[in-house]
Every structure is written in structure tokens, then in C-alpha cells.
Amino acid sequence: MVRRLSWRACLLLAGSVSLINEGCGKKELEPTPAEPTLPATVLRPTLQFKAIASVGENAQEANLNTQVLPQLHSRLELLTIVVQAGKPVTLPMQYEGVLEVRAGSLAAGADANRVVRHRGEMWQVSKGERVTLEASGELAVLRAIYLVPGEE
């Protein structure tokens, strides 16, 4: 009786060990965990780009936002400007403002004063200034923030 029990115990033990080994050995190659939890994307309206009239198809702009500043009797115009590779484009500045390179890089300024500007760089532009831009790569993206006076 004792011998039979110990034989059964041995069999049970061997079976358990083999099951454990099987379980450990069968590590899933590509486990499929639960989906990461991220907040649902709030989709923004697609920007409507249009060619900048004075420079043709090599530069396009889209309005991001217009913010009225009543105390200053003015408004802020926020635009995204895309400059495509190719010939330099010259943008006449209608208002005073700030340009910032958002993506890519470009050379800005007239020949003698041409400066390569990289992502994150900002510089001030004056009303009436003619800013020459040439994308260093395939395209460059600028954000323009203009202060437009005369808004009631």
C-alpha cells in the first residue's frame, strides 16, 4: 500500500514538474497585451492652404487663428506658411510680426545677409520688409504671427 502510494506520488510529482516546465518553456513569442489607454483624438479641422498670391505655388499659407486684441485696437493673425524646395521665394511683409521655423530649415534674408534658420528659431519682421526664403531640404514650415493694427 505504501509502495503504491509513493509510486502515485512520484507520478504526480513528475507530471507537475513536466507541466511547469511546459508552461515556462512556452513563453509566447509575441504576446498580445491589452491596448494602451490613450485619450481619444480630438480631430482638428484640416488647414486650408492656398498659394500666396505674390509668389506663386512655391509657398502656401493657411490661417491657424485670428485673435482680436481689443485693448490694443489690433488683432493677431497666426498663419502656417509652407515653403517648398526650389527657387527662393520673397514674401512682402504686410504687417509687423514674428516668424518661427516649425519644421525643416531654410535660408532667410537677402543674399548678403542670408542666414540659415533651424527649427525653433524665431525672428522679428517689419511691415514692408521683403523676406526671401529658400527651403534647405524638401520643404520648410514657418509659423507667422502678425500684429495687425486698426481693429476696433
Place this chain on the structure above:
Amino acid sequence: MWHHNGTTVDRCRSGNPSGPGIASSAAIVSSVAGHTAVIFGAPDPNSNGGDGRLWALDEATGACIWKSAVIAPTSGTAKIGYSSPAIAHGRAYVGVSAKRPDAPITVGKVFAIDLSNGALDPAFNFSAVGGSVPGGGIWSSPPITPSGNVVVTTGNSCIHESATCTAIPSPDYTNSILKLDWHNGNVLWQVQPVAIQHDFDPDFAASPIVGQVSCGSLAISMQKDGYVHAVDVKTGGPFSNPACSYAGHSLECPRWSFPPVASLPFQDDGHGDSDFKRQGALDSDHLFIAAGGLDLEPPPGHTEQEVFNRLHSLNVCTSDADRIRWILPNLPQNAGGVSVANGVIYLGTWSPFDTSASPHHLLAIADTDVLPPASFVCSYPGIPSGFMCSSAGFKNVGVPTIVKDVTLTGSVQSIPAVSAGRVYVSTAGGHLYGLGQ
């Protein structure tokens, strides 16, 4: 030693260095029609002035075993660019990209070539776009997942590249990391971090890495905007998650992104071409990569170049709060592609478009598991003066020790290779170095 563009090469010679030349690395494969073969993509000078094919040459003699069917015809807009073949299932998987960078943009495709005879596998089809507009060139090399599927990264669409390109392709697999079914090229999941309407050329130049880590199997890559994305490989598919998707798309979410993101896809104008173009290396749960970092948007007083000139080590299986293991900042040039062996990271520095003999560096860096950090730096290295790192919500992380700094002639555009105690690295200045470890 044999070479492949001289008179000694037999009737299926290739390797004409004119024009696009050979940009991709070769794969070495045993048992290709009884040979150990070197498999690579190159133009065929005897076929319409340079039709692109895969070639299999005998590893010992250079004799031609086969040349594949044409996969990038001279008459088209594609070439086998930087995509090196991935070998699995008796096939070589290789992608095509534009002949000249996006001038014009081509249709990205992946082909499967039968290793026994160079025939195109007609059952495998992957095009990065549907319809008539091009996009999604394959500029990188596809890795194979543990269960044999193909991970691939794709290039940009033609949106914003041309005034005449306004149509959104359907399907749209541009600017994405994708898992493809190895049998037929069907898409099993797609992560497209930047919505196509905001595609300002942030495509994937870095090849994806696939690794089995303690939290599963991950596919990891980095876009040119400097964001790293890690995706669960998962069994089967197709998978998608509406949280990261948008109209006309069935996108999956990455497991994590670095720097962390609030939601995907991105819908802003800050994702474009930059110097984040080199793949990283994975060693167990530790990733080494020249990625953007928490101050990817350089704060006032800091430059984009500072962000390019650093290497990160990341924990791939932790929370965002513990993602950064260490940072090596202030390198003399851009941090390049890396290799890792025995806890030592090999990194070359590079400068874009520099083919001169200007001095650059090969660094051997001791992981902080091997040697204690040489110093510490804030995990947001560009923290404005007057702010304390910890009180600003960041933490001090180690700066690893550089155990060897070798000055080389020319920019290191390539990834160092480590074999049998030596490091091999080439430079754009025309040198190949073999260095003792």
C-alpha cells in the same frame, strides 16, 4: 577578396557606381542554391542602363548565383535605396524608395524574392498607397518579427511636396510603422504618428528594431521629427485602436512614445525633416538611440543642434516616468547610429551631406550597468537657469563614461559593426576602419 564592378566579375555583374550606386548593405545567407551567398540590391548596367534588382553572389568567389527579376525599372521613379534585404522563409524582403529624395516621390513597395532562384514571389504584395498619388517610399531595412512577419517603415506622402498633390491616398500607409503578413504583404497593424494632412516630411529614415524584451515583443523606430515610437508586435492581426486613428484610417496605438505624447496622431505643423535619421540598438530592455528627448522643442537660448548632439538610453519596459536611463550630451557633432556589445555602446558622429575629410569621432561608451556614471544631467537638459531639475518635475540621470574616443577621417554615416572583438566602421570621407575592441 573579390569586387563587383570590375572586369573580373562574370556575366551578371552589377555595382555600377554611377547614379544611385549601391546604398544598401548586403545580407549573407547560407544555402542559396548550394552556396553561401551575398545578397544585395543594385542597378544592372546591362539592363536598360540600370534596372534595379537583387543579386546573389557566391560569398567566396563573387560568382553570380542569380540576379532577380527587375523590381525598380529604370523607366520608373523608384530604386533600391537604403533598404537592405531581410532574409526569412526562403525569401529576401526588400523595399524601394524614390531615385532622388522625393524628386519625384515614388510609390513605396516591398518585394519578396525567392532565394532559390531569384524569382519574384507573386503572392506577396505591399504598396504604401492606393490610387493614383505616390507616397510611402521604403528608405529603411525591414526586420522580421519572432514569428516571422515583416516590419517596415515608410516615407512621406506627396501632400505639401507638390502644389498639384492634394488627394489623400486610400489606403494610406505613408509615414508609418507597419507589420506585414510575411505570406502576402497584408497589413496587420499600422501606426501613423502624424496625420497625413500635417505631413511636412517627417518620414521614417531610421530602420525599425524588433526585439523580444521582458514586456513582450516590441517594434521600435524613430521619425525624422525625433519622436521614438514602440509598438507591441502582437500575435496575428489586423489590429487597430480608434484612440489613435482618424477618418479613412485604421491605426494602432504605440505602446509608448518618447518624448511622451498626450494623444495621436499629431495634428500640428512641427513634424518635418531633421537629423533624426539613425537607428538605435537594443540590448535586453535597454534602447540606445539618438532621439529628440524631453526638450525636443529647444527652449529659448538653446539650439536644435544641441538636441542632435546627444545619445539617449531608454528603458523600453517601464512607465514614461522612468523611461530615461541616461543621456550623453554635448557630442561634437550629431549622434549617429549605434551598436552595442557586452555593455559597451559604439557610436559614430556625423554631419549631414558632409563627404569631406573633416574629423569626426567613434566613441566607445560604457553603459551605466558596466561603469558608474561620470556625472549627472537633468533629464530635460535644456532646463532654464533658475529652475531646479527635480522641482520642475524632471530627474537627474547619469552621463555615461566614454571609455574610448577615436578621431576618424570623415563623417560616420554608417552604423559601426562589431565582430570577433573588433569594431568596423566606414566614413563618408572614404575610409573603412577596423579597430581593436
